[in-house]
Amino acid sequence: MRKVYLDYAATTPIDSRVLKRMLPYFxxxxxxxxSVHSWGREAREAVESARSQVARVLGCQxxxxxxxxxxxxxxxxxxxxxxxxxxxxxxxxxIITSAIEHxxxxxxxxxLEKEGFKLLVIPVDKNxxxxxxxxxxxxNQKTILITMMYANNEVGTIQPIKEISRLARKKSxxxxxxxxxxxxxxxxxxxxxxxxxxxFGAHKFGGPKGVGVLYVRKGxxxxxxxxxxxxxxxxxxxxEAVPLIVGLAEAIRIAAKExxxxxxxxxxxxxxxxxxxxxxxxxxxxxGHPTQxxxxxxxxxIEGAEGEAMLLQLSDQGIAxxxxxACTSGIxxxxxxxxxxxxPAKVAHGSLRFSLGKETxxxxxxxxxxxxxxxxxxxxKMAPKGV
Amino acid sequence: MxxxxxxxxxxxSEKVMKHIxxxxxxxxxxxxxxxxxxxxxxxxxxxxxxxxVGKKKNKEYIKDIKFQTLGCGAAIASSSMLTTMxxxxxxxxxxxxxxxxxxxxxxxxxxxxxxxxxxxxxxxKKAIKDYQQKK
Numbered sequence: 001m002r003k004v005y006l007d008y009a010a011t012t013p014i015d016s017r018v019l020k021r022m023l024p025y026f027x028x029x030x031x032x033x034x035s036v037h038s039w040g041r042e043a044r045e046a047v048e049s050a051r052s053q054v055a056r057v058l059g060c061q062x063x064x065x066x067x068x069x070x071x072x073x074x075x076x077x078x079x080x081x082x083x084x085x086x087x088x089x090x091x092x093x094x095i096i097t098s099a100i101e102h103x104x105x106x107x108x109x110x111x112l113e114k115e116g117f118k119l120l121v122i123p124v125d126k127n128x129x130x131x132x133x134x135x136x137x138x139x140n141q142k143t144i145l146i147t148m149m150y151a152n153n154e155v156g157t158i159q160p161i162k163e164i165s166r167l168a169r170k171k172s173x174x175x176x177x178x179x180x181x182x183x184x185x186x187x188x189x190x191x192x193x194x195x196x197x198x199x200f201g202a203h204k205f206g207g208p209k210g211v212g213v214l215y216v217r218k219g220x221x222x223x224x225x226x227x228x229x230x231x232x233x234x235x236x237x238x239x240e241a242v243p244l245i246v247g248l249a250e251a252i253r254i255a256a257k258e259x260x261x262x263x264x265x266x267x268x269x270x271x272x273x274x275x276x277x278x279x280x281x282x283x284x285x286x287x288g289h290p291t292q293x294x295x296x297x298x299x300x301x302i303e304g305a306e307g308e309a310m311l312l313q314l315s316d317q318g319i320a321x322x323x324x325x326a327c328t329s330g331i332x333x334x335x336x337x338x339x340x341x342x343x344p345a346k347v348a349h350g351s352l353r354f355s356l357g358k359e360t361x362x363x364x365x366x367x368x369x370x371x372x373x374x375x376x377x378x379x380x381k382m383a384p385k386g387v
Numbered sequence: 388m389x390x391x392x393x394x395x396x397x398x399x400s401e402k403v404m405k406h407i408x409x410x411x412x413x414x415x416x417x418x419x420x421x422x423x424x425x426x427x428x429x430x431x432x433x434x435x436x437x438x439x440v441g442k443k444k445n446k447e448y449i450k451d452i453k454f455q456t457l458g459c460g461a462a463i464a465s466s467s468m469l470t471t472m473x474x475x476x477x478x479x480x481x482x483x484x485x486x487x488x489x490x491x492x493x494x495x496x497x498x499x500x501x502x503x504x505x506x507x508x509x510x511x512k513k514a515i516k517d518y519q520q521k522k
Contacts, residue, residue, distance in 0.1 A: 306431070306432065306457060306458050308460055309407075309458065309462075312407055312460045316408065325459070327431075327432065327458065332427075332502065345429065345431055379457075382413060382456060382457070383433070383456065383457035384433055384455040384457060387424065387426065
């Protein structure tokens with residue numbers, strides 16, 4: 001059977017060039033970077049050279065790069081770390097975030113709220129975009145952190161990060177962004193973006209699972225949240241995952257090098273998919289902003305067909321996608337992102353997301369455009385009429 | 388935790404997949420003796436059952452049953468399984484079908500999908516009640 005993977009926003013296959021760079025560090029070059037002998041030195045050099053590589057792409061100093069376990073661990077370290085540092089120094093207690101953050105951010109903020117921090121969640125418009133003026137109004141003397149994602153992983157909308165960072169800078173409030181969804185396509189230059197902290201994980205851009213980066217601008221007050229050693233300057237203790245770090249660095253090097261071409265190629269295929277679905281599936285609507293969106297994301301709500309049922313049918317035809325319907329959530333609630341955009345539960349019921357990758361071909365897109373209308377028709381035929 | 392992150396809380400059993408791929412008694416009955424529609428406003432799933440009632444040795448039984456479902460895999464499988472469980476059964480026997488017996492017949496359902504079998508059992512009760520009221 002034909003296999004078409006269109007769930008790159010969930011995870012990407014590892015790039016073969018990345019894998020090749022990683023392999024020696026599992027066995028021949030297995031040393032602990034903290035050891036003084038040649039094995040250790042070899043591993044230390046690999047980690048530090050990886051750090052330089054990441055710093056080059058972000059346009060920052062190597063001392064500002066910290067390797068962690070995943071985007072979520074970076075998010076935790078950034079948010080909890082800055083909050084605890086502020087508390088220790090008796091600064092303020094208000095954290096500002098948006099309604100469409102990844103759970104890696106939202107759940108951390110909510111946990112801090114239970115500890116007594118004040119949380120202010122900025123709403124989004126129907127396209128899933130934060131109005132930076134709302135952020136401006138929300139900042140006060142007590143604000144200790146603003147955390148807002150670079151682009152949304154479910155509907156693909158890109159946030160006005162530069163505008164928000166300018167506001168944060170003006171009020172001397174640290175600004176963190178979760179950039180997990182953008183590494184293959186958007187600029188990560190921290191000077192241009194004006195961010196103070198930035199999180200992302202390697203497996204979303206052809207790197208391995210289990211490793212992430214936290215960028216921390218020099219001078220940002222941050223405390224560790226786990227303890228146990230000097231690693232990563234005590235901010236993320238634990239023996240460095242050398243092969244994974246090497247893989248992350250190679251993946252980000254490739255991502256930066258191929259960004260322009262990837263942007264062009266993937267945008268073209270995504271537009272073909274969006275046009276194809278909107279034309280061939282009556283009762284389908286694009287979710288998220290029509291133009292201010294990531295090149296790889298095509299997300300829809302489809303009337304009269306449930307998300308998980310579509311995923312199962314698509315999977316039987318060899319196609320991988322995902323959904324934000326309540327039935328796929330495990331807690332019987334539709335995606336908080338779709339809800340925040342004002343999409344009623346009944347409409348979110350038909351949520352369907354395709355996310356493309358650099359390996360996606362036109363033939364794959366055309367296959368989906370051919371198969372999806374048949375599946376939707378079949379499911380609609382199964383449904384009771386007039387409900 | 389929303390859907391995009393979570394995918395499946397756990398995988399469906401082979402039996403569930405079989406009913407999703409080959410739903411039994413799918414469709415509608417023209418001029419049914421009873422009809423029941425049940426929905427869950429939170430998740431958005433809706434099912435409808437149609438029944439034809441016959442008489443055998445003075446006992447009323449489900450002569451024919453069909454379902455229509457707008458919902459997830461578990462909702463489709465629960466309604467499909469239910470129809471196979473009650474077809475040919477007396478109304479009294481059919482009323483005894485519960486969410487547990489549906490889930491059990493399917494080889495189990497993930498915890499977050501139990502409510503789908505609740506919907507199926509409730510839709511059947513409504514269809515039988517509809518028949519009894521019309522009588």
